[in-house]
């Protein structure tokens with residue numbers, strides 16, 4: 001996980017805008033959230049999460065075949081955040097791309113990673129959900145700014161034999177609802193201008209009630225359908241790891257599915273809605289707390305902008321988290337990250353020198369590109 005250290009409580013927000021701890025807690029279940037400082041970005045959180053996943057799995061970044069970063073808040077519109085992660089961890093043999101499916105993004109990315117492994121294309125896939133929605137909300141809009149937090153979570157998928165792994169997947173979308181949760185400007189439809197900035201059109205807009213209705217219907221449906229695809233009744237699911245948007249949405253899903261709410265992993269009280277990061281952060285925390293046992297069936301389920309929804313049913317394997325990682329492996333990985341930094345800088349310097357030499361030589365030789 002990559003979590004900013006800065007904690008912003010409901011009371012902190014109530015000092016700035018017309019809201020209260022009581023309103024936020026009772027309507028959402030959120031008590032506090034983590035917010036990035038000026039030096040942190042989506043990529044920096046994603047890199048922390050990626051390094052932690054590699055450490056836990058005791059894996060060599062050079063063996064990673066594919067990196068997928070699910071995010072709605074990339075560091076730059078172009079290039080991808082996945083490439084920044086690839087460079088920082090020294091994954092020199094990996095393909096890398098960002099995936100945009102709003103808050104469903106991590107589960108979408110997990111499904112893509114799984115399919116890449118199932119097709120034989122990849123052996124080791126790093127799947128990350130990372131977002132810094134604090135950079136995209138209007139901090140004067142109490143209907144949205146109290147809901148979101150920043151963070152990143154990562155998992156490493158590996159090709160294995162045996163029953164552990166992903167047994168069922170479901171992806172869905174309904175673009176007719178795209179304007180229920182969106183950022184109006186900054187894309188090709190409405191490029192950035194002084195006017196779009198003045199109108200706060202680069203901030204997230206949401207029709208909360210409509211999204212709420214969509215979410216309560218979709219979450220339970222997606223769980224039922226993915227369980228059906230995997231050939232399992234819902235009451236045989238040991239844990240649900242839902243997108244952490246609102247405790248009431250989670251409670252409604254549990255009620256519809258007729259399962260006890262305690263089977264749902266919830267941490268939104270501490271982090272708020274971290275968008276594409278919410279499912280992997282909840283998954284990683286629950287795994288670290290030892291909540292999952294080998295053989296347990298777990299459903300990951302997300303919904304969000306697009307509109308999109310996604311679910312994956314997996315069976316938990318013998319966990320590697322408990323196995324101590326030899327110190328020299330950790331040291332080796334740290335050395336690799338240092339080497340990756342040097343490699344990246346030297347490649348940039350080489351390119352600058354080559355360009356400088358080219359500019360110098362062209363007038364002398366009369367050569368052109």
Ligand code: UT7
Nearest residue numbers: 018019020023027103142143146208209211212245246304
């Ligand atoms: O990742 C997916 C993204 N989003 C979601 O999943 C969000 C889904 N929607 C929700 O979770 C809920 O709709 C919200 C939490 C956003 C809002 O809860 P609600 O119970 O639907 O409230 P509401 O929008 O119907 O607003 C009720 C009242 C309004 O006042 P009036 O018109 O009744 O006088 C709002 O102006 O609460 C007011 N209000 C607030 N009051 C204090 C809205 N935001 C706040 C606030 N503090 N932060």
